[in-house]
Amino acid sequence: MKKMVALLIVLSLVLSLSVVVAQDKVTLTIESWRNDDLVIWEDVIIPAFNAHYPDIEVLFSPVGDPAQYNAQLAARLEAGTAGDLITCRPFDLSLQHFNDGYLASLNDLPGMDNFGDVAKSAWITDDGSDVFCVPMASVIHGFFYNADIFAELGLEEPATEAEFLALLQAVKDDGNYEPLAMGTNDLWEAATMGYQNIGPNYWHGEEGRLGLIDGTVKYNEDGFLEAFEALARWIPYMPTGYQALTYPDSQNLFTLGLAAVYPTGSWEIGVFNSQADFAMGIFPPPLPEGAMDCYISDHTDIALGLNAASPNQEAARTFLEWMTTQEFAELYTNQLPGFFTLSNHDIAVEDPIAAEFLSWRGECNSTIRSAYQILSRGEPNNELELWRLSAAVLNGALTPQEAADETQAGLDAWYMPGG
Amino acid sequence: MPMNKSRKSFPTHIVVFLAPAVIIYTLFMIYPLVDSLRLSLYAPAQAGGEAFVGFQNYEKLLTHELWAPRLQGALKNNFIFFLFHMFLQNPIGLLLATLLSSHIVRGKAIFRTLIFTPTILSFVLVGFIWRLILSPLWGISGDFLAIFGIENQPWLGLENTALPTLSLISVWQFIGIPMMLFLAALIAIPDELLEAARVDGATAWGLFWKIKFPLILPTVGIVSILTFVGNFNAFDLVYAAQSELGQPNYSTDLLGTFFYRTFFGVQLQPGNPTMGATIAGVMFIVILTGVLIYMFGWQRRLLKLEIEL
Numbered sequence: 001m002k003k004m005v006a007l008l009i010v011l012s013l014v015l016s017l018s019v020v021v022a023q024d025k026v027t028l029t030i031e032s033w034r035n036d037d038l039v040i041w042e043d044v045i046i047p048a049f050n051a052h053y054p055d056i057e058v059l060f061s062p063v064g065d066p067a068q069y070n071a072q073l074a075a076r077l078e079a080g081t082a083g084d085l086i087t088c089r090p091f092d093l094s095l096q097h098f099n100d101g102y103l104a105s106l107n108d109l110p111g112m113d114n115f116g117d118v119a120k121s122a123w124i125t126d127d128g129s130d131v132f133c134v135p136m137a138s139v140i141h142g143f144f145y146n147a148d149i150f151a152e153l154g155l156e157e158p159a160t161e162a163e164f165l166a167l168l169q170a171v172k173d174d175g176n177y178e179p180l181a182m183g184t185n186d187l188w189e190a191a192t193m194g195y196q197n198i199g200p201n202y203w204h205g206e207e208g209r210l211g212l213i214d215g216t217v218k219y220n221e222d223g224f225l226e227a228f229e230a231l232a233r234w235i236p237y238m239p240t241g242y243q244a245l246t247y248p249d250s251q252n253l254f255t256l257g258l259a260a261v262y263p264t265g266s267w268e269i270g271v272f273n274s275q276a277d278f279a280m281g282i283f284p285p286p287l288p289e290g291a292m293d294c295y296i297s298d299h300t301d302i303a304l305g306l307n308a309a310s311p312n313q314e315a316a317r318t319f320l321e322w323m324t325t326q327e328f329a330e331l332y333t334n335q336l337p338g339f340f341t342l343s344n345h346d347i348a349v350e351d352p353i354a355a356e357f358l359s360w361r362g363e364c365n366s367t368i369r370s371a372y373q374i375l376s377r378g379e380p381n382n383e384l385e386l387w388r389l390s391a392a393v394l395n396g397a398l399t400p401q402e403a404a405d406e407t408q409a410g411l412d413a414w415y416m417p418g419g
Numbered sequence: 420m421p422m423n424k425s426r427k428s429f430p431t432h433i434v435v436f437l438a439p440a441v442i443i444y445t446l447f448m449i450y451p452l453v454d455s456l457r458l459s460l461y462a463p464a465q466a467g468g469e470a471f472v473g474f475q476n477y478e479k480l481l482t483h484e485l486w487a488p489r490l491q492g493a494l495k496n497n498f499i500f501f502l503f504h505m506f507l508q509n510p511i512g513l514l515l516a517t518l519l520s521s522h523i524v525r526g527k528a529i530f531r532t533l534i535f536t537p538t539i540l541s542f543v544l545v546g547f548i549w550r551l552i553l554s555p556l557w558g559i560s561g562d563f564l565a566i567f568g569i570e571n572q573p574w575l576g577l578e579n580t581a582l583p584t585l586s587l588i589s590v591w592q593f594i595g596i597p598m599m600l601f602l603a604a605l606i607a608i609p610d611e612l613l614e615a616a617r618v619d620g621a622t623a624w625g626l627f628w629k630i631k632f633p634l635i636l637p638t639v640g641i642v643s644i645l646t647f648v649g650n651f652n653a654f655d656l657v658y659a660a661q662s663e664l665g666q667p668n669y670s671t672d673l674l675g676t677f678f679y680r681t682f683f684g685v686q687l688q689p690g691n692p693t694m695g696a697t698i699a700g701v702m703f704i705v706i707l708t709g710v711l712i713y714m715f716g717w718q719r720r721l722l723k724l725e726i727e728l
Binding site: 240371381413 | 484485553554555556557571572573574575577578662664666667668669683684685686687688689690
């Protein structure tokens with residue numbers, strides 16, 4: 001028994017000592033779904049931060065499966081075991097964490113004035129009184145193409161939908177390549193790379209999106225219906241067995257040079273640069289008949305917030321403040337080509353494809369995915385409905401009109417515009 | 420002496436021996452089950468926290484125009500999933516067991532091991548391997564089916580073929596279990612019975628249906644109820660192969676995936692623990708009903724039969 005007591009005393013001494021040591025050097029843990037970025041955080045971003053603040057250790061700790069991030073993060077926040085810094089999904093998911101008291105308000109964080117209102121819009125309360133995440137990056141939708149195949153078949157970047165469909169027909173007639181690299185198995189591909197990619201041109205970007213929110217625009221009328229109809233025109237050009245192809249399948253179809261065009265977004269640049277051994281090009285979503293103005297989905301995608309329960313508030317704020325600087329904006333934008341900083345700093349983008357994506361911001365009007373703000377608060381969830389119904393349209397299981405009616409009915413079931 | 424007797428009569432050893440099982444089972448099975456049923460009677464309150472709502476969640480799940488079709492769809496899919504196992508996996512398992520217990524088949528140990536192996540593989544692995552085999556892009560199913568003149572389809576991607584395909588994958592994986600149970604029962608049949616029947620001139624066919632099958636009826640019952648409980652709890656394979664959304668268009672949605680999706684949330688949809696608990700409650704009721712039917716409708720009659728014999 002005496003031995004036990006002595007052991008306990010020694011143990012508690014050691015423990016208290018280690019606490020003292022830990023106070024000297026703080027370790028911050030970052031929760032994230034971006035496991036693809038692990039190397040860049042560990043080798044580039046964190047060392048750059050430590051050059052200024054050597055006493056703060058930072059641990060980037062992403063989840064294994066990005067699709068599990070939301071559920072795992074919620075569980076960890078509830079249990080009080082989440083890291084100090086939380087990577088924020090845009091809009092309601094993070095808003096809910098803030099309203100539940102899991103995320104701290106960052107209104108008084110120095111450097112927040114480096115971000116414009118649009119940049120902050122995804123991580124701010126409805127009344128605009130509290131901002132709770134430091135915006136990191138947005139992604140821009142568009143189409144990649146295999147420039148070698150285009151050269152071989154004598155094709156050019158299409159500007160209009162008619163040209164786009166003619167191009168796909170030409171690839172199909174040639175017969176050696178799949179016109180489109182796309183699958184509907186994972187559902188989100190149909191909605192994100194299909195519907196939300198080409199849609200803004202049909203519903204006029206923010207005009208349509210905000211119209212949905214205030215109730216003046218419907219999913220089963222005009223632009224939002226036309227976008228479903230435009231999506232249905234892709235059916236003849238989908239690859240063999242596309243109903244069972246997954247997202248990695250379509251990525252491989254394209255990077256192996258088996259398909260001509262890949263509808264997707266700027267986040268693919270990093271992967272494609274390392275995997276595709278042919279020349280690549282990109283073009284923005286083609287314009288519908290008679291349209292003059294172009295619209296792009298420039299989706300505010302990722303930000304970093306502060307766990308309100310973190311014991312290292314001061315160090316975490318120091319890190320967040322550093323994230324508002326020009327240095328971080330440059331590092332992030334150039335190390336992760338395709339993720340574009342949301343800050344007002346003037347950044348030189350080195351990757352040519354990333355630079356071209358970014359140049360569309362000057363030519364076209366930016367908007368975000370239609371279901372992300374407010375409209376995915378109830379059940380059925382508008383974004384998930386779009387996943388399922390866009391895939392059903394591409395699978396030919398539903399007509400565009402049926403899918404559009406069902407989307408609107410799902411929204412009408414719980415959403416009161418202005419209420 | 421009477422005092423001594425009463426002291427003796429308290430069976431301390433029984434309590435001691437029962438305690439570990441009772442405590443562990445109560446702590447990790449009964450308590451969570453009861454607590455989950457309790458949770459299903461609550462709903463998130465306006466002011467935060469949870470408020471008691473009685474059976475409103477169940478009413479919502481059964482009658483609401485958004486919830487009811489999902490529940491019906493999941494129940495229907497679950498039932499189809501169960502029928503595939505009941506009428507394909509179990510009869511084939513019985514056939515294999517009969518072959519493996521007969522004297523004419525060689526290399527029984529090899530077959531037994533090969534057929535049983537998929538059972539011990541992880542769901543993730545099985546889901547992934549079959550996705551690859553059936554992939555319209557890289558899979559070998561196209562070349563294989565071409566031998567029989569069958570045109571390849573995106574089997575897991577079409578609404579009308581996804582669930583049967585998934586059921587068959589599951590049958591492939593788990594056929595070893597009924598096979599082993601039937602085999603054990605068949606081997607246990609005394610040889611004298613079979614020899615006596617043969618001497619009386621029974622054919623192999625008659626031997627099976629008149630002697631072997633009646634004697635393994637208890638095992639048929641156990642295999643059926645295990646299949647039922649296993650299938651209505653199924654989740655892993657669908658999750659691994661088709662994600663928690665039961666794609667495409669909910670055509671492979673089972674009660675398990677419906678529960679997971681509701682309880683934990685998906686992508687932008689936050690989790691709803693109280694409705695999730697309600698779905699778990701429905702699953703519990705469905706399984707309980709099946710087990711009760713088995714116990715009173717089947718097991719009792721078997722017992723009676725044994726007594727009469």
